[in-house]
Amino acid sequence: MADHPGDPSGLIASLHRQPLLAVLRPHSASEAHRQLQQLQAVGLLHVELAVPTQPEAAWIALVRELAERFPGLRLGAASVRTLAQLEAARAAGLAYGVSPILDPPLIEAALHWRLTLVPGVFTPTEVHGALRLGCALVKLYPAATLGPSYWSSLRGPLGPLPACIAAGGLHCGDVLPWLAAGVAGVALGSSLFVDRPRLADGDGTRPGDDPPAVADADLDPDLAELLARLQPRGEV
Template identity: 45%
Template sequence: MIRSLREQPFLVVLRPSPLDWSVETFDQAPLLCVINQLVEAGVHHIEIAWTPHCRWGELICWLRDRYPALRLGAASVTRREALEMVIDLGMAYAMSPCFDPSLLRLARRHGQLLVPGVFSPSEVQQAVAFGCELVKLFPAATVGINYLRQLSAPLSPLPCMIAAGGLTAADLDPWLAAGYHALALGRGLIEGEKLDQSLLSWLG
């Protein structure tokens, strides 16, 4: 995963809406319009937020069949039920907004990559002690771009860090230059029905 993020240092996080679940087949879902544009633009990493909806697993299988080259992950994994589904589906990776040792132990037993969320220096230190090589700083916009530099002096060496929460495509260059390994960007990348031009320019 770290190697893949070096090649393209951002992920797009998408949350299915009630309209996405109401369609008979997923090719009619509004979410598909977004994903099609992202794939056509050359985006490599897309996370679908986990929900307890009965069709979530069906959606993941459908997307994987349609976009076999896409690195498809699960976002918002905060409970055992969600992680077990991710494991059963054999997904490339999962992300959590929090640091939960019990979930990390379960993921490791099954060889599943689970990237924990961290916020405080204590959580960063705990993640390092747990052997996590990749973590997600969430919510990143709250602590600001200089947070990584402030952490590095007392806690170095730090794990690779994905900045997530409140960031846009315009933040890619400054945050990457500040030392973050990658950024997680949300559905704010869609303006109306089109991708944010800043992302297209960055990819171009």
């Protein structure tokens, strides 16, 4: 399932089978396990794990543990902006990394280390820059501010475009319109989980106390239906 090092073609092919990615920013190991269990249960394949600004050995160990615990998931690194984060993703054995920015030195380092890195783009200039750097797959971010028609509108002035993952501020209901507009995949973040507040009755609170803390979050109920609608794409 792993890509040829540094070659995004494996990831692009995998997105053709299921053009959806989850971007997680868990605050603890238990939360990471819980979220991955929920996503695996509904059949999601691609999951990006945000790399801390200053990654430590504990994060690398956790990611390696998650990879062993969930071998059916295609884990990658999210929010890669520095060489230290890229190196941590490499040390954790992740299959790919995704960045919100277009940074030539970061792309060069990924090529040197034979890692698959998906750079972030927003403007036509950045898309052109990614093409000149030989990027076959990019991340359009933040996509919610642009709308699905934006990406296809670039084909006229720029010519053939790289494969694209739309990300940033999107919800389950946005996925199909973006795919219809020609992107290779859509990444969903915090919108995947819906906070489930504890009941006030019997929880020990008194009038005037702060509102009860938020308990575990549930998956957006629309996700399972969306994945079912995407399933025929994998049979093409």
